[in-house]
Amino acid sequence: xxxxxxxxxxxxxxxxxxxxxxxxxxxxxxxxxxxxxxxxxxxxxxxxxxxxxxxxxxxxxxxxxxxxxxxxxxxxxxxxxxxxxxxxxxxxxxxxxxxxxxxxxxxxxxxxxxxxxxxxxxxxxxxxxxxxxxxxxxxxxxxxxxxxxxxxxxxxxxxxxxxxxxxxxxxxxxxxxxxxxxxxxxxxxxxxxxxxxxxxxxxxxxxxxxxxxxxxxxxxxxxxxxxxxxxxxxxxxxxxxxxxxxxxxxxxxxxxxxxxxxxxxxxxxxxxxxxxxxxxxxxxxxxxxxxxxxxxxxxxxxxxxxxxxxxxxxxxxxxxxxxxxxxxxxxxxxxxxxxxxxxxxxxxxxxxxxxxxxxxxxxxxxxxxxxxxxxxxxxxxxxxxxxxxxxxxxxxxxxxxxxxxxxxxxxxxxxxxxxxxxxxxxxxxxxxxxxxxxxxxxxxxxxxxxxxxxxxxxxxxxxxxxxxxxxxxxxxxxxxxxxxxxxxxxxxxxxxxxxxxxxxxxxxxxxxxxxxxxxxxxxxxxxxxxxxxxxxxxxxxxxxxxxxxxxxxxxxxxxxxxxxxxxxxxxxxxxxxxxxxxxxxxxxxxxxxxxxxxxxxxxxxxxxxxxxxxxxxxxxxxxxxxxxxxxxxxxxxxxxxxxxxxxxxxxxxxxxxxxxxxxxxxxxxxxxxxxxxxxxxxxxxxxxxxxxxxxxxxxxxxxxxxxxxxxxxxxxxxxxxxxxxxxxxxxxxxxxxxxxxxxxxxxxxxxxxxxxxxxxxxxxxxxxxxxxxxxxxxxxxxxxxxxxxxxxxxxxxxxxxxxxxxxxxxxxxxxxxxxxxxxxxxxxxxxxxxxxxxxxxxxxxxxxxxxxxxxxxxxxxxxxxxxxxxxxxxxxxxxxxxxxxxxxxxxxxxxxxxxxxxxxxxxxxxxxxxxxxxxxxxxxxxxxxxxxxxxxxxxxxxxxxxxxxxxxxx
Numbered sequence: 035x036x037x038x039x040x041x042x043x044x045x046x047x048x049x050x051x052x053x054x055x056x057x058x059x060x061x062x063x064x065x066x067x068x069x070x071x072x073x074x075x076x077x078x079x080x081x082x083x084x085x086x087x088x089x090x091x092x093x094x095x096x097x098x099x100x101x102x103x104x105x106x107x108x109x110x111x112x113x114x115x116x117x118x119x120x121x122x123x124x125x126x127x128x129x130x131x132x133x134x135x136x137x138x139x140x141x142x143x144x145x146x147x148x149x150x151x152x153x154x155x156x157x158x159x160x161x162x163x164x165x166x167x168x169x170x171x172x173x174x175x176x177x178x179x180x181x182x183x184x185x186x187x188x189x190x191x192x193x194x195x196x197x198x199x200x201x202x203x204x205x206x207x208x209x210x211x212x213x214x215x216x217x218x219x220x221x222x223x224x225x226x227x228x229x230x231x232x233x234x235x236x237x238x239x240x241x242x243x244x245x246x247x248x249x250x251x252x253x254x255x256x257x258x259x260x261x262x263x264x265x266x267x268x269x270x271x272x273x274x275x276x277x278x279x280x281x282x283x284x285x286x287x288x289x290x291x292x293x294x295x296x297x298x299x300x301x302x303x304x305x306x307x308x309x310x311x312x313x314x315x316x317x318x319x320x321x322x323x324x325x326x327x328x329x330x331x332x333x334x335x336x337x338x339x340x341x342x343x344x345x346x347x348x349x350x351x352x353x354x355x356x357x358x359x360x361x362x363x364x365x366x367x368x369x370x371x372x373x374x375x376x377x378x379x380x381x382x383x384x385x386x387x388x389x390x391x392x393x394x395x396x397x398x399x400x401x402x403x404x405x406x407x408x409x410x411x412x413x414x415x416x417x418x419x420x421x422x423x424x425x426x427x428x429x430x431x432x433x434x435x436x437x438x439x440x441x442x443x444x445x446x447x448x449x450x451x452x453x454x455x456x457x458x459x460x461x462x463x464x465x466x467x468x469x470x471x472x473x474x475x476x477x478x479x480x481x482x483x484x485x486x487x488x489x490x491x492x493x494x495x496x497x498x499x500x501x502x503x504x505x506x507x508x509x510x511x512x513x514x515x516x517x518x519x520x521x522x523x524x525x526x527x528x529x530x531x532x533x534x535x536x537x538x539x540x541x542x543x544x545x546x547x548x549x550x551x552x553x554x555x556x557x558x559x560x561x562x563x564x565x566x567x568x569x570x571x572x573x574x575x576x577x578x579x580x581x582x583x584x585x586x587x588x589x590x591x592x593x594x595x596x597x598x599x600x601x602x603x604x605x606x607x608x609x610x611x612x613x614x615x616x617x618x619x620x621x622x623x624x625x626x627x628x629x630x631x632x633x634x635x636x637x638x639x640x641x642x643x644x645x646x647x648x649x650x651x652x653x654x655x656x657x658x659x660x661x662x663x664x665x666x667x668x669x670x671x672x673x674x675x676x677x678x679x680x681x682x683x684x685x686x687x688x689x690x691x692x693x694x695x696x697x698x699x700x701x702x703x704x705x706x707x708x709x710x711x712x713x714x715x716x717x718x719x720x721x722x723x724x725x726x727x728x729x730x731x732x733x734x735x736x737x738x739x740x741x742x743x744x745x746x747x748x749x750x751x752x753x754x755x756x757x758x759x760x761x762x763x764x765x766x767x768x769x770x771x772x773x774x775x776x777x778x779x780x781x782x783x784x785x786x787x788x789x790x791x792x793x794x795x796x797x798x799x800x801x802x803x804x805x806x807x808x809x810x811x812x813x814x815x816x817x818x819x820x821x822x823x824x825x826x827x828x829x830x831x832x833x834x835x836x837x838x839x840x841x842x843x844x845x846x847x848x849x850x851x852x853x854x855x856x857x858x859x860x861x862x863x864x865x866x867x868x869x870x871x872x873x874x875x876x877x878x879x880x881x882x883x884x885x886x887x888x889x890x891x892x893x894x895x896x897x898x899x900x901x902x903x904x905x906x907x908x909x910x911x912x913x914x915x916x917x918x919x920x921x922x923x924x925x926x927x928x929x930x931x932x933x934x935x936x937x938x939x940x941x942x943x944x945x946x947x948x949x950x951x952x953x954x955x956x957x958x959x960x961x962x963x964x965x966x967x968x969x970x971x972x973x974x975x976x977x978x979x980x981x982x983x984x985x986x987x988x
Contacts (some may be wrong), residue, residue, distance in 0.1 A: 038159050041673060042680050046127060049120045051681045054341075055169040055351075055717075057126060058682060060769075063723035064097050065122045069108055070695045071877065079878050079901075080936040083725040085771045086704070086733060086792055086919060087897030091941050092269055092276075093769060095214045098175060100265075100945060102952065103128050118693040119684055129174050130167055134158045136181030137423050140188075141430055144373065149658055150433040153665065154426070160669035161356040162339075163422050168679045169341060170351045170416075176219025177419035183207045183220055184227075184423075191231060191238050192375060196245060199962040205255030206955030209262025213948060215311065216416075217266065221407035223420055226385040227378065234377030262951050264944035272941075273311055275900070277776045279767040281308035283321060292393070295323045296412070298719065299738045299764040302780045312409045315402050322412040324392025325352045328621070329415075331567055334361050334611075335618050335627055336672040341679065348621075352390060352415035354422060355672055356429075358634045359665045362611055363432035364425045369603045371431025383424030386417045437658060560613040563590070567617040637664050682717070691727040700872045704731040704794050704895065706756055720766040731896075733779075733792045738764040753794070757785030772897055774810070774919040781814040781918075784822035790829040791917040793895035799882065801868035802891040802922070804832035806848035810918055820852065828852055833893050833916045878936045885929040892932060893922045905933040 044050045052058055067090065071078035081090035094100070107128045111121045138154050145151045158164060167174040186204040189195045208224075211217035231238055242248055282297055283306040308317055328348040332338025332355075339353030368380075388395035392414040402408050598606050619627055638660040686693050708725045725732040737760065751759070761779060778791070793800065808816060813834045817825045832851060867887050874881035884892065898921040904913045906923065907930050916922035923932065 035159070037670075038164075041677065042127070045123045045680045046120075049115075049117055050684070052119055052123055052684050053126055053168050054679045054682045057167075057169060057171045058685070059717060059719065059721050061097060061171055062119070062122055062685070063721060063726045064093050065099075065125065066118045066693060067723075067726045068094060068097065068099055069118050069121060072105075072108060073112055073695045074697070074876075076876060076878060079938055080899075081726065082701075082877055082896055083729065083731050084723055084735070084768065085775050085897065086895070087731070088770070088772050088775070089899055089901075089938065091938055095265060095269060096216075096769065098178070098214050098216065100213045100949060101129075101178070101210065103132060116694050118695065119686065123680075126168060126174075129178055130164050132178055133167065133174060133181065133419065134164055136179075136185070137163070137419075137426070140181045140185050140423065141426055144427065144434075145430045146434045147437045149437065149662055150430055153433075153662055154430075156666050156669055157356055157360055157426065157429075160673040161360075162354045163356065163419065163426075165673070165676050165679055166351070166353055166418065172216065172413055172416040173352070173419050175214060175216030176416045179207050179210050180220045180223055180420065181423065184223065187224075187227060188375070191242060192235075194238075194241065196242070196248060196251065197962070197966065198251065199959040199966070201251040201255045202258065202955050202962070203959045205258030206262070206952060206959075208255075209259045209948075209955075210952065212259075212263040212266045213945075215266070215410040217263075218407040218411045219417060219420065222386070222389065222405075222411075222417060223382065225401075225405060225407075226382045226420075229385070230378035230381030233381065235374065258951060258955060262948050265941065265948050268941050268944045270311065274309070275773060276770040277307065277309055277773055278311070278770055280769065281310075281313060281317070282306065282767070283308075283317065287320070290320075292320050292322075296321045296767075298767055300735065300767045301764065302761075313412065315399060318402070318412050319393045319399070322392055323350065323415055324394065324398075324413075325350050325390035325415040325418065327391070327394075327567065329354055329390070329418075330387065331614060331621070332618055334358055334614055336630065336668070336675065337627065338618070342672070342676045350415050352418035354418065354425075356422070356425065357665045357668045357672075358631075359661050359668070360426070360429050363436070364428040365432070365610060366603075366607055367428035367430065367432030367435065369598065369607050371428060371435050373431055373434075376431065379424050379427045383421055383428070386420040386424065389414050390417050390421060560609060560616060563610070563613040564617045564620065567614075567621070634664050634668055685721060685727065689721075689724070689727070693727075696729065698876045699729075700875045701729075701731045701798065703796055704733060704792050704798060706732065706753070706789075706794055707734045707736060707760060708732055722766060722768055731798070733788075733794065734760045735765045735768050738766045753789065754785045757788060761785075772899065772919065774915065775897065777810060777814075778918045781818070783814065783818055784825060786822050787817060787825040787829055790826050791895065791920065798895045799870055800893045800895070801870075801884075801886055801925075802831065802833040802893050803888065804851055805835050805891050805916075805922070806832060806851070807835045808848075810836050814918065816848075824852065829917070833891050833922055834918065835891075835922065836915050836918060873931075880934040882932040882934075883929070884925065884932055886925065887927060889927045890925055891916070891922045892925050893917075893920065894934065895920050897921075899936070901936055901938045903935050903937070905935070906930050908933075 039046055045052055052062070067081065068078055077091075078094070079089065079091050081088055081093075098104070104125065107125045108121060111124050115121065134155075137158055141154060142151055145154065167177075183204060186200050186207065190200050190204065208220055211220045279300040280296055282299075282301055284297060284301070285304065285306055287293060288306055306317075308314070326348060328338070329350055329352055332349055332353075335358075336342070336355055338355055339349045341349075341351070341353055342355075385397065388397035389401075392398050398408070398414055594606070594610070601609070615631065638657055641660045642657045684693075685691055708728050708730055720736045720738070721727070722735070724736060779788070789795070806813075813836060817828070817834070820828065828848075828851070832848070868884070868890075869886070870882055870884040872880070873883050880894070882892075893916055895917075897919060898913070898915040902913045902921055904911050904921075904923045906925065911923050913934075914922050914924075921934075925932070
C-alpha cells in the first residue's frame with residue numbers, strides 16, 4: 035500500500051496530477067459541483083450553468099455519490115485539504131481500494147499457501163485490476179460492491195451460513211447498486227452465479243431451501259432490494275422530461291457497421307435519438323463499446339494496451355494484465371485445479387467474458403431479450419472486473435495445485451525431444467524440407483496478399499501497378515530495408531494466409547497420424563489457434579459473423595477439452611500458453627517482448643536448474659519464490675509504465691478553473707459558451723460540463739468541430755456569427771438536457787431573439803409588461819414569422835407563456851402589441867421603474883426583493899422544471915413556463931418578496947429511504963453479529979461452569 039501511494043504521490047499527496055480520460059472528462063465537473071454544495075450543507079438538486087439551467091440530481095445517481103465511501107472521503111478529506119481535485123483523486127483511489135480489498139477477502143480463503151495469499155495484494159494493486167478503473171469509471175461502477183456480495187453469497191450458499199445478518203447485508207449491498215444504472219453488473223453476476231450453482235452444485239440449493247425459515251429470510255432480503263430501487267425507479271419514470279444526447283446517432287451511420295463507441299457530439303432534430311434509457315438492441319450493438327478478442331489474447335504481455343505504452347495495440351478500454359505468471363497459473367488451475375466451486379467460477383468467467391465481447395460473443399444478444407438488467411447496459415466491456423476476479427480464482431487453484439505437489443516432474447520434456455523429429459518425412463533431408471516449407475509459406479502468402487511496397491517508398495506506385503508479379507521481385511537500393519519491409523507486411527497483412535498455408539502444406543505429411551502424435555499437437559494445434567486469433571480479430575460484430583464467431587469459440591473450447599484426454603494437462607497447458615504467446619508476437623512483433631519472455635521465464639528456470647545441481651538446495655522451494663519475485667517485479671514495471679493513467683495534468687493548471695469550494699454567487703448575465711473548440715481539446719477531447727467548473731451560466735456546450743474549420747477565438751467573433759456556429763456546428767455531448775431547451779435551440783429562430791430569451795449579456799431577472807400565450811410550436815412559428823428585428827423587439831417587452839393552465843392572466847392581443855412596437859410607440863406600462871435585488875441565492879433557490887409601479891411578469895432566464903415552486907410575499911403562486919424553456923411569475927403592482935425554490939420531492943423521498951435503508955441494514959447486521967457473539971460466549975461460559983460443577987461433584 036505504501037508503495038502504491040509513493041508511486042502515485044503526485045496525484046494523491048502533491049496535488050500535481052490527476053486521473054485520465056472519462057473519469058476526468060465526465061466525472062470531475064460533476065464531483066466539483068456536488069462536493070462544493072455538500073460541504074456548504076445542501077444537496078445540488080439544480081444546475082444553473084448548463085443548457086440554460088437543468089436538473090442536476092439525475093447526475094448524482096450516475097456519479098454514485100450516495101455510496102457510503104463518497105461521504106466518508108469527502109467530509110474526512112475536507113479536514114485536510116480544500117482542493118477539490120485532490121479530494122476527487124482520493125475518492126477514486128478509495129473506490130479502487132474497496133474493489134481491491136473486496137476481491138482480496140473474497141479470494142484469500144481459497145488460497146492454501148502463504149505465498150499465494152501474499153501474492154494476491156500485489157497482483158490486485160499493481161495490475162490492470164486497479165489501473166483500468168482509473169481511466170473508465172464504468173468498471174468501478176459495476177463492480178465496487180459486487181465482491182462483497184460474492185463473499186456473502188458464497189458464505190450463504192457454499193458454507194451454508196444461514197444467519198440473519200448475512201441475508202440482511204446481502205440485500206443491502208445488492209440494493210446499494212440501485213442508485214445508478216450500474217446495478218446491472220451485480221445482477222449479471224447473480225445470474226451467472228445462480229446458473230453455475232444450478233449446473234454444478236445443485237445440492238447446495240436444495241439444502242438451503244430445505245432449511246426452515248429460509249424462504250422468509252430470502253423474502254426479507256428481496257424486500258430490502260426492492261425498497262432500495264426507489265431512486266432508480268423515480269428516474270426511470272421521469273425520463274420523458276429529458277433528451278439524452280449520448281443516445282443520439284447520425285442518420286448516415288444508422289444502417290452501417292458498428293461504430294467504435296458512442297457518438298461524441300450533440301446534434302439537431304435530424305439525428306436519430308433514443309429518448310429512453312432502455313434502447314433497442316440494434317442501437318446498442320451499433321453504438322455500444324465492447325471488448326475485443328485482443329483484450330484476451332494480449333493478456334500475456336504488459337504492452338497489450340495502448341493506454342500503457344503500445345500505440346499499435348488493438349485492445350479496448352478494458353485492457354487486462356496481471357503478470358505473465360498469473361495468467362500461466364490461471365491456465366494451469368483451469369486445467370488441473372480442484373475445488374468444489376470450480377464449475378461455478380467457470381460459468382462466471384466464461385459468461386462475463388462472452389458478455390464483454392458484446393454482440394460478437396453471442397451471449398449478449400441472447401440474454402438481452404430475456405434478462406431486463408441488460409437493457410440498461412450498452413458498454414459491455416464494463417464487466418471486465420468480473421472476468422478478472424474469475425481469472426484470479428483459477429490462478430489460486432493453479433498455485434494450490436503446484437505448491438501441493440511433492441516434486442517438480444519435468445522428465446516428460448526429454449521424452450518429447452525424439453517425438454518432435456517424427457514430423458519430418460524420412461525420405462527428404464531435414465534442411466531441404468525446412469527450406470521447402472519456408473518457400474511454400476512465403477509464396478502462398480505473397481500470392482494471395484501482395485505486399486504494399488509503395489507505401490514504404492521502396493518502389494514507385496506505377497511499377498507496382500504494372501504487374502504485381504514483377505513488382506515483388508524489384509529490388510531497392512537498400513536490400514536490407516526491402517527484406518525488413520516484406521517481413522513486416524507478411525506479418526501485418528498476410529498472417530492469416532500464412533497460417534492457412536502452413537496447415538494446408540502440412541496436411542499430406544500428417545495424414546493418417548493419430549491425435550496423440552506430436553505433429554498435431556506441436557504444429558497443427560498451435561497454428562489453428564493462431565489462425566483463430568486472426569480470424570476473430572478480423573470478424574466484425576455483425577450478423578452472421580456473430581453466429582460464426584460464437585460457433586468457432588464453442589467448437590474450439592470443446593476441442594481443447596477433448597485434447598486434454600489425449601495429451602494430458604501438462605502438454606496441453608504448454609501448447610495453449612505457447613500458442614497465445616506466438617499469436618501476440620505475430621500480431622504485434624516486438625523484440626522487447628522476446629526479452630520480456632526471456633526474463634520472466636529464464637530467471638525461475640535458471641534457478642531451478644541451479645538448485646538441481648546443488649544437493650543441499652530444495653528444488654521444490656526455489657521455483658515458487660523465484661516466480662513470486664519475478665511476478666512482483668513484472669507488475670511493478672507494468673505499473674510504472676501505466677503511470678500516465680494517474681499523471682494527467684490538472685485542469686486548473688490548463689483551463690484556469692478554481693478547484694476549491696466557493697460560495698454560490700449570483701451571475702450578472704449568461705454567456706454563449708465557456709470555451710472555444712480549440713481550447714476544448716486540451717485532453718484530446720473536451721471536458722464535459724466545463725461551465726460547471728467555471729461556475730458560469732452558458733447556453734451551449736463547447737464546440738467539437740468548428741463550422742468553417744477556422745480556429746477563430748470566440749471573443750473575436752460577432753455574437754450573431756458565434757451563435758450561428760454554435761447552433762450549426764457539432765458540440766461535445768452531455769448526459770442530458772430538458773426537452774424544452776432542445777426544442778428551443780433547434781427552432782430556427784434568429785440568434786438575436788435566442789440571446790434575448792437566454793438573457794445573454796443582460797440580467798437574468800427581468801420585468802416584462804406584457805405576455806402572450808401560445809403552444810410551443812405555434813409560438814415558435816409565430817416568432818419565426820416576425821423576422822429577427824421584430825422578434826427581438828417583441829421579446830424585449832413581452833414574454834411568451836406556454837402551458838396548459840395560465841389562469842387567464844396572459845394578454846391575447848399580441849398582434850396589437852407587435853403593431854404598437856412597429857410604430858415605435860412604447861407600451862402603456864412603463865417598466866423603467868422596476869427595481870430588484872438578490873437577497874439570497876444558493877443554486878437551488880433564489881430570494882428577490884422587487885418593486886414596480888405597474889403589474890406584470892417577473893421573467894427569470896433559468897430553466898423551467900416541474901419541481902420549481904414560487905412564492906410572492908410567502909404565498910405560493912404558479913410558475914409558468916416562459917419563452918419555451920424558462921420560468922416566470924405574475925407580479926401585482928407594488929413591492930414584494932419573491933422566492934423561487936427547487937426541490938424534487940419524489941426523488942428526495944426515494945433517496946431518503948435509500949440512505950435510511952443503508953443505515954438500517956448495517957445497524958441490524960451489526961446488532962445481530964454482536965448478539966451471536968454474545969450468545970456464543972454465554973453458551974461457552976455455561977458449558978465451562980457446568981463442566982466445573984460436574985468435576986466438583988462426581
